[in-house]
Amino acid sequence: MGWKSNPDRYGSVAIAIHWISAVAILGLLWAGFVAADTADEAAKIQVLRLHTAAGIAVLSLTLFRIGWWLFADRRPVETAGLPRWQGRSARIVHRLLYLIIIVLGASGIAMMALSGAGDVVWGEATGLPDFQDYPPRAVHGIAGRLLVLLAVVHIAAALYHQFVRRDATMSRMLP
Ligand code: HEM
Numbered sequence: 001m002g003w004k005s006n007p008d009r010y011g012s013v014a015i016a017i018h019w020i021s022a023v024a025i026l027g028l029l030w031a032g033f034v035a036a037d038t039a040d041e042a043a044k045i046q047v048l049r050l051h052t053a054a055g056i057a058v059l060s061l062t063l064f065r066i067g068w069w070l071f072a073d074r075r076p077v078e079t080a081g082l083p084r085w086q087g088r089s090a091r092i093v094h095r096l097l098y099l100i101i102i103v104l105g106a107s108g109i110a111m112m113a114l115s116g117a118g119d120v121v122w123g124e125a126t127g128l129p130d131f132q133d134y135p136p137r138a139v140h141g142i143a144g145r146l147l148v149l150l151a152v153v154h155i156a157a158a159l160y161h162q163f164v165r166r167d168a169t170m171s172r173m174l175p
Contacts (some may be wrong), residue, residue: 004074009077010076014065015175017068021101028058031048034047035048060099078104103143104144110134111136115129158173
């Protein structure tokens with residue numbers, strides 16, 4: 001398999017970014033909801049240490065991925081015989097996934113910067129702020145729930161291709 005995609009399948013760079021992001025995002029959603037729900041401040045700091053590092057990594061990977069598609073690689077051709085609305089919906093969902101990840105990354109960084117929580121999460125300071133006092137927190141919460149919804153639609157569509165249509169849509173994203 002080459003680094004770049006060809007008309008029939010994704011290349012190794014696209015596949016690696018896809019699956020690393022998928023696993024990291026599931027972990028980020030879990031860690032985010034745990035951090036927001038726990039009353040144990042020490043545990044929250046530990047979870048946020050992982051969450052913020054992984055969040056910045058996923059944001060960077062997503063920006064790299066967009067650059068990769070714009071300047072270096074081209075997607076495989078659309079699966080044959082697909083109704084037009086399904087192809088269009090897939091493109092919209094994929095773009096929304098990128099957009100929501102960028103919104104989550106940016107609102108997360110803004111939340112940390114405005115609240116000064118960086119000194120507590122990564123430094124020696126004590127006493128986490130109440131993130132709800134900062135406007136990016138609401139954006140982060142809504143975007144997190146939207147991402148769950150989009151991920152469910154995305155996974156359902158992949159399973160539909162694999163088990164109902166029995167086409168190559170999913171296998172071309174596997175190593
Ligand atoms: C793709 C990346 C990210 C995802 C999927 C994500 C997801 C989430 C989710 C689902 C929550 C829980 C929200 C709620 O219950 O309303 C959360 C909380 C949080 N996230 Fe993220 N996040 C991401 C990136 C980041 C980044 C880059 C930062 C900071 C550098 C960050 C900082 C936080 C903080 C501080 C909380 C806790 C808020 C609280 O306790 O009220 N997140 N995140």
